[in-house]
Amino acid sequence: MSEGSGKSDRHHEGLLxxxxxxxxxxxxxxxxxxxxxxxxxxIRRMIHNHHDAEEICQDAFLRAFSSLDSxxxxxxxxxxxxxxxxxxxxxxLRRKRPMTGELDFTTLPLSVxxxxxxSLESEEVGKLKNLVWSAVDRLSTPQRAxxxxxxxxxxxxxxxxxxxxxxxxxxxxxxHRARTQLRSMLEPVVAQQDLTExxxxxx
Amino acid sequence: xxxxxxxxxxxxxxxxxxxxxxKSELGTHLLGCSxxxxxxxxxxxxxxxxxxxxxxxxxxxEFTDRLLACVEQSGSGRFRRLRRAIYIGGPLAAAAVVAxxxxxxxxxxxxxxxxHKHVVPTPMVVVDASALPPSPDKDMFDPADERLExxxxxxxxxxxxxxxxxxxxxxxxxxxxxxxIDYCNEAMKPDTETEPSSGTEPARSVTPIETPxxxxxxxxxx
Numbered sequence: 001m002s003e004g005s006g007k008s009d010r011h012h013e014g015l016l017x018x019x020x021x022x023x024x025x026x027x028x029x030x031x032x033x034x035x036x037x038x039x040x041x042x043i044r045r046m047i048h049n050h051h052d053a054e055e056i057c058q059d060a061f062l063r064a065f066s067s068l069d070s071x072x073x074x075x076x077x078x079x080x081x082x083x084x085x086x087x088x089x090x091x092x093l094r095r096k097r098p099m100t101g102e103l104d105f106t107t108l109p110l111s112v113x114x115x116x117x118x119s120l121e122s123e124e125v126g127k128l129k130n131l132v133w134s135a136v137d138r139l140s141t142p143q144r145a146x147x148x149x150x151x152x153x154x155x156x157x158x159x160x161x162x163x164x165x166x167x168x169x170x171x172x173x174x175x176h177r178a179r180t181q182l183r184s185m186l187e188p189v190v191a192q193q194d195l196t197e198x199x200x201x202x203x
Numbered sequence: 204x205x206x207x208x209x210x211x212x213x214x215x216x217x218x219x220x221x222x223x224x225x226k227s228e229l230g231t232h233l234l235g236c237s238x239x240x241x242x243x244x245x246x247x248x249x250x251x252x253x254x255x256x257x258x259x260x261x262x263x264x265e266f267t268d269r270l271l272a273c274v275e276q277s278g279s280g281r282f283r284r285l286r287r288a289i290y291i292g293g294p295l296a297a298a299a300v301v302a303x304x305x306x307x308x309x310x311x312x313x314x315x316x317x318x319h320k321h322v323v324p325t326p327m328v329v330v331d332a333s334a335l336p337p338s339p340d341k342d343m344f345d346p347a348d349e350r351l352e353x354x355x356x357x358x359x360x361x362x363x364x365x366x367x368x369x370x371x372x373x374x375x376x377x378x379x380x381x382x383x384i385d386y387c388n389e390a391m392k393p394d395t396e397t398e399p400s401s402g403t404e405p406a407r408s409v410t411p412i413e414t415p416x417x418x419x420x421x422x423x424x425x
Contacts, residue, residue, distance in 0.1 A: 032267045040262050050260045056269050132252045151254040176214050182249050
């Protein structure tokens with residue numbers, strides 16, 4: 001879904017969609033395999049549950065294929081698919097808990113979760129990673145989606161705006177506020193640490 | 204440049220949208236301000252962790268197969284022709300479902316196909332029982348018996364042949380499995396001439412023993 005998708009990728013995608021519209025099951029399988037991992041990765045980070053994420057991923061594909069006639073070739077299929085997936089996520093989250101808007105991060109203590117750290121890394125790096133993800137999880141839904149799409153899926157603000165169905169200015173505002181909140185949550189925890197080691201992660 | 208102004212430029216710097224002049228001015232400020240330097244480093248590291256950390260989970264290999272099966276069951280007219288593509292693309296998967304269905308019968312006493320949710324369709328086509336393989340004998344139900352293996356193969360070939368006939372035989376395909384399961388369950392029932400059958404427990408044969416009634420001295424401590 002990155003901006004680097006070439007014209008050849010878009011052309012091939014268009015051919016697959018045309019074949020699917022004619023009932024080609026092999027083309028459908030290929031299109032699923034092209035997008036399923038990225039879609040699942042996004043949904044998985046949004047709702048934190050493997051089985052529910054798999055179910056939402058499947059639901060998104062089913063909805064996409066059932067309304068394939070309304071898909072316009074001027075968009076990338078991945079953008080359209082992610083749009084559907086995000087909306088299914090929102091429905092799932094609303095069913096699970098009411099939408100309360102932005103979280104008041106100042107009252108939520110940030111502690112190191114018990115998630116297993118990645119092997120072959122220092123313990124401190126692993127702890128910082130867990131802290132970062134814990135802070136990301138505390139963002140509001142649209143902010144979390146913006147951060148994931150921007151950083152993890154390499155999407156531009158314009159692309160994020162399409163997926164989330166928001167104006168570009170709103171997306172930029174979400175990104176700015178998310179960064180501010182992440183910084184506010186993490187600064188007290190890592191204030192005494194030297195980030196030199198961690199900056200090596202940035203290459 | 205003051206810290207407040209410098210921190211307002213962080214977003215543009217992280218997005219690569221800062222002009223050369225402002226980037227130079229920000230760099231000069233960061234050299235002399237550890238607080239802003241730490242804050243920017245934290246945001247850079249956070250962004251890098253989010254962008255590059257490995258996934259916690261991934262989809263299993265059968266996700267696409269299950270999804271295609273759901274598309275088929277959706278009954279959309281466009282995707283009806285997908286059935287042939289799916290069966291052509293996954294004949295081993297279809298045969299495995301049939302095989303596990305038969306094996307499930309021999310390891311369980313209920314009619315549920317092992318490991319699979321079995322949706323019972325409304326029967327539209329009644330399969331001619333004489334076209335099915337003959338019901339196996341009771342003594343064939345020895346897993347080591349070669350006749351059992353041959354019967355399984357015959358059953359698979361019959362059901363796969365039914366599915367290859369096309370859409371109009373799809374209901375017969377499902378009904379064939381159900382009828383074969385019923386045949387197996389019937390064959391596994393105990394013989395009523397030698398063993399009286401009951402609802403839940405096998406009846407015990409009681410042989411009358413002529414013994415005197417117990418006295419108080421014969422009562423055993425329990």
